[in-house]
Every structure is written in C-alpha cells, then in structure tokens.
Amino acid sequence: MKKIAILGFGVVGSGVAEVLTQNKALIEKKLNEEIEIKYILDLRDFPDSPFGDRVIHDFNTILNDSEISIVAEMMGGSHPAYDFSKAALLAGKNVVTSNKEVVAKFGTELLQIANDNNVRYLFEASVGGGIPIIRPIGNDLVSNEITSIDGILNGTTNYILTQMNEHGTSFADALKDAQAKGYAEANPSADVDGVDAARKIVILSSLCFGKCISPENISCKGITEVTTDDFAVAKALGYTIKLIGHAEKIDDKIFACVSPRFVPYANPLSHISDVYNGILIGANMLDKVLFYGKGAGKLPTASAVVADIMDIVEKMDHGNHATISWVDASANDIASISEYVCKRCIITNGRAPMGQYIPDLDKTAIVTESISEEKCNELLASLESDYTVYQIL
C-alpha cells in the first residue's frame, strides 16, 4: 500500500481521485499494490465529496507524515505550489505535478533537489494534458538526437484559430465563443498571448536539449493580431495558421519561440483542430514523430498524473533510476531570434512588385526562401505598403 496526498482539489486534483477510483482494479493489477489517497489539501471543504473526509488545510500534516511517499501537486500558480513541492522533495517525498508554470520556472531547482534526495519529480501532465510526451522523450526517443520540436500546445488558441479558419469568425467573436464554452478564461491573456504555450515549449526544450530558458526570455507572440484576411491569404497559398511553440538547436545554442505560423497542409500539425494538441518531434534517426490527443480536460490530464504516480510506485522499490535533469541556460546558450532562419510569408496591402497578388483581398503574399529576420527586414524596407509577416513551418 502506497499512501499519497493530493494538493489542490480543483479540476485536475478531483480528476486524479476519480481516475484512481474508477480504474482502481487495473491500477492495482498492474502495480501489484494499492494506492490510497490519505490527504487532500485545499482551502475549501468538500462535505459532499466521497473524498471529503480526507480534506485537510495544513500542509504540514502531509509533510510530517512519513507514510506519505508521493505528493501530487495540482494547485496551479507559482506559490505556494513551488514552495510545497520543494518542501516535499526536501523531506524525501516524490512529487508529481500538472503545473507547467512551476515546472517551467522552477524545474531546474526542483529536479536537482529531487535527484539530491533520491526521489523523483515527474510532470507528464504539464505538457499536452493526457498525451504521453514527457516520458516518451525520456524513454522512447533515447537512441535519437532530438533536432526540433514543434507543438500545438494550447487548446484554447487552437480552438479559436480553428473557428477563424473554418467559419471565417473574427478573433474577437471566436474568443467570446471559446469563453462561452468554458475553453477560455474571463482574462484570456495566458492563452491568447502565448504565455501558456511558452511555458510548455520551455519544458519540452529543457527536456530535449538539457538547458532551461526562462519563459520570459523566449520570443513570444500570441494570436490577438491574427485576422480573417490572414487566414484567407494562408488558404489561397495552401496553408493554415496555427500557434506553434518551436524549439531547435542552432549550432550549440538553443532557440525557442512561440508564434502564429503558416503551416502547410502536408504538415500533420495543420490537421489538428479544436482543443486538440499535437507535438511533432524531429530526431536524427527517426525523422519525425507526432503525438496527438486532448491537451487538456479533467480526466485526460488526471490520467497522466496517475501514470506518473504509477511510474514512481513501480520503481520505488528497485533502487534509484536515471532521473530527469537539466541546467539553467546561460545567455551564451540561447540563440536570439536574429539567428533564426526560416521561410516567411509577407502579406502586403495592394499589389507588390513581387509575390502572388490575391485580387479578392487586394493583397499580395510573398513567400520567401529560408531567410533570417535581418534579411526579412531588408525585404520589408523595400516595400511601400503596410505588411504583416508570418513565419512558415
């Protein structure tokens, strides 16, 4: 019997209790061991929940209980989630989390503390919800050098962009629709400004390249300026527009960014619609692999948390295993956007001296070869009209 504590009994936290209950038999069969939720830490009480009797309000009860070997942190936000996770790891307890903010900001430190204390800090649910991605990168792609990551990492923005693409809805209306459906929050900034996607690409990039760039230090552009005209241009040229978290190695440096991009229909990411997420990994032996599924939602995300718990239980009694670790990237480790070379699409109003004129829109689309931002700026300086630029995937 392994006893665990859940921190935060919100959507994901209650989902973890639900997965552990509903799939109890198969989990115990697989582990040959029971998992019991001993405590649930929350500010609130849940008198009507079947787990109501386990709700406590003082984290120290968990910290001081030597029976608790695993703490599942699903509180969200940096504090006190980070502080509780750190304290638990220092106390020799394993920690699993779905909290991408904490992993992206404090992952380096927490992983180091976990390794120092011979416990594990796992975060499968922090990227891609229920989609297996963290563990496959660590276990399955190990014989490959990973060369690039491109992900649709945020379901809310993907829903909005899908509405714009399929129904010609404006950004403002699509956002309202997403809010009405509960996909977007009242303050949608973390989603539509790309902050959430930035945290996730930082986690993936750290895992693949071993160095963690602070989310504030990556080039990050959201989708608030994407127009229906941009979609019409994209469509005319055989593209759609997706918010892409991208990371790659440029020489020995790491480049990571989030931006709305033109994605050709031949790229499997172009077909990922609505709230679904997809992560396309480039690797030197296996070329490209895509992982696709529900990037959010109570039970998918909770099932990833439970998979982490099971991983810990399974290996707990078999000595210390190769664990995840990365270091903080220094300024020298990070490639700036000026070093990044890619194809671009420049959209100008009216006719331009080059490119493809689209009469219906009275716009010209110029698709460039792979060029740097500097080279692109030279090109833009030669144009006499207003323009919008999209990177092409």
Add this chain to the structure above:
Amino acid sequence: MKKIAILGFGVVGSGVAEVLTQNKALIEKKLNEEIEIKYILDLRDFPDSPFGDRVIHDFNTILNDSEISIVAEMMGGSHPAYDFSKAALLAGKNVVTSNKEVVAKFGTELLQIANDNNVRYLFEASVGGGIPIIRPIGNDLVSNEITSIDGILNGTTNYILTQMNEHGTSFADALKDAQAKGYAEANPSADVDGVDAARKIVILSSLCFGKCISPENISCKGITEVTTDDFAVAKALGYTIKLIGHAEKIDDKIFACVSPRFVPYANPLSHISDVYNGILIGANMLDKVLFYGKGAGKLPTASAVVADIMDIVEKMDHGNHATISWVDASANDIASISEYVCKRCIITNGRAPMGQYIPDLDKTAIVTESISEEKCNELLASLESDYTVYQIL
C-alpha cells in the same frame, strides 16, 4: 560495457549498427555505459563493412558466450528467428526484435520464457517502425483502460491508397509505382492482402487486452479490390479509404480485424498519407491519442531496436521489472465478426431505393447506422443491384 549480438545484417540489422555508431556519444551519456557489438550473425560475409570483422556464421558462438547479455534479432521470417530467440532467452540472454511475424505467432511463449528466466523480450520495432507505441502502451497509458485500437499499420498499402486517392491511379498502377520505388516487394501479398497489418494488430491487441489471437484467426481483408470508383464515392461523402487494423473489446471478448475502411476527414487517421503509419488508441480516461511517424525504414526502425537495448541496459542492474506478458486467446475469448457492430457504406451500381445517388458515377451510396453484419446482410438482400460494402471508422 555491455556486449550485444546482432542476428541478421540486412536493412534493420545494419541500421542498428549505424545508430549505435552514429549516436554513440549520446547513448553512452544517457546510459553511463558503453554498448559494444561483439558478433553479427549472418549467412553472408561483409568484407567491406566496418563491422565485417564481427561477422560469424554459427549461432552457438553467441549462445555460449556468457559476455553476451543482449541479442538483437532482425532476421525476419519465423525460422530460425524464433528458434534462436527462444534459445537465447533460455540461456538467460535478453532479446530485442523487429520481427512482427515471430512476435505475433510466438510472442506468448517467448514472453513466458523471458519472464521465467528473469530476462526481457522487447519488440518496440515490430509495430510502427520508429514510432513509439509498444512502450507508451505499457508505460504511459497504464492508468487507462484501453478500449480500442485503430491503426494504419502498413506503409506500402498506405502509399498505394494515397496514390489512388490523390491521383485517381488504379490499384494495379499504384502497386507498380510502389514496387518501382522499393516500397512493395515483387510478391506484394504480405502487404496488399493485409497479412502484415494483421500481425501488427495482433501484437497491439495482445498488449492492450492481454490475450493473443493467432493472426490466421482474425478477419483480414486487403486492398486488392479497392477501386478508384470506391474512392470517388468516399470523397463525395467526406471520407477517404484506409487499410485499418482494428481491435476492441466486445463484452469480455476481443475482436480484431484488418479491412479497407471509409475514414471521415474528422478522424486524424484520414490525413496520414504515403508510407507514414499512425495508431489511434482509445482509452477510458484520455479519450483518444494518436502516435504518428515513419512506420518503416532502416534508421527509424533501428532506432526503436536501440531504444529497447537501452531500456534493457538501463534496468539490467536494478532487479527484475514488471515485464510484458499475455496468454493465448481461447476460442471463447474471441468475438466473431458477426458480433461486431459498426457503421457501413454500401455502394450499389445505379439507383437504389435509399441512400445518396451520385450521378457522375451512376452509383448509390447508402451510409448505415451502427449495425451488425447480419443486419447489413438483410439490407443487402433487399437490393437488386451488385454492391460493395465498406466498414466506416
């Protein structure tokens, strides 16, 4: 230092040597240990290969060498691949393989022998080439009850169907094209008759449901009868046609089949083109996840074999881990096709009293609700014209 032997120095076998050489540094860094290829067993000699000095012709040299802890079998075919694998496991050596024929036919026995001898039998490369699928099912989806598997499991047939769909090529011409490109063999039966896909769905089904159905005992239909007219009907109705390996639980029984199916554009499998493979797993908590990538090819497949080797090396010194096992399915465990309920599309020549008439083709397409084969046969009996029936995914 761990010493391994490669059985069969063909495409995948030589790829394994290439992956181990080219990614030597990262593999050793990850494992903190070297992997050395001590022997390569093949009927031929390879005087020009950098590995030529390791080529031997007598399997007993490997079997009797206590330094060899891992045998990588990439011979293809049932014999002597099965016999050598069995002997190696009985001698306490771990075995990894890309050989789907052996895993599908003899997996139950070989896994049992591996477990009895406290070694492992791993076969990530047997399904989906370089796509991680076997280990994710065992490690990542563990907190879920798997409810269904749908896979594009054979790249050759997917290439042929893509040509037919995109260019209106006939089956015969698309097959010739695939042969000219080296995707299909001179005798293409194992691919186009669905035999290869049947072996792979059997492996996935065994892994997910714990009981192995012999590949000969599953309903298996290839793509030789698919016509360009069928594609035209599918397109008119919003579908494409894919060769799908399918497995699900029907009550407590397992149903598995291979057949060309109508796949709606909303299903991500519909967008998987050319020689790519994709496997869509349905699970009770995370709904659907898709794994996509190159389903064949020297280096992708070899990189999966090497990932298995690394998995073994990493855990070898940490005691025995939960290993894979399944039992052979008895007749009572297997659902027959008559118990299988799905939507179907009936295509008739000329006009029919129901369905959608397609004037260009002078055909009628009748899309049914989810019905059994029996119910479908009743419907067919009421038709006066010739017909073709497709299951709909």
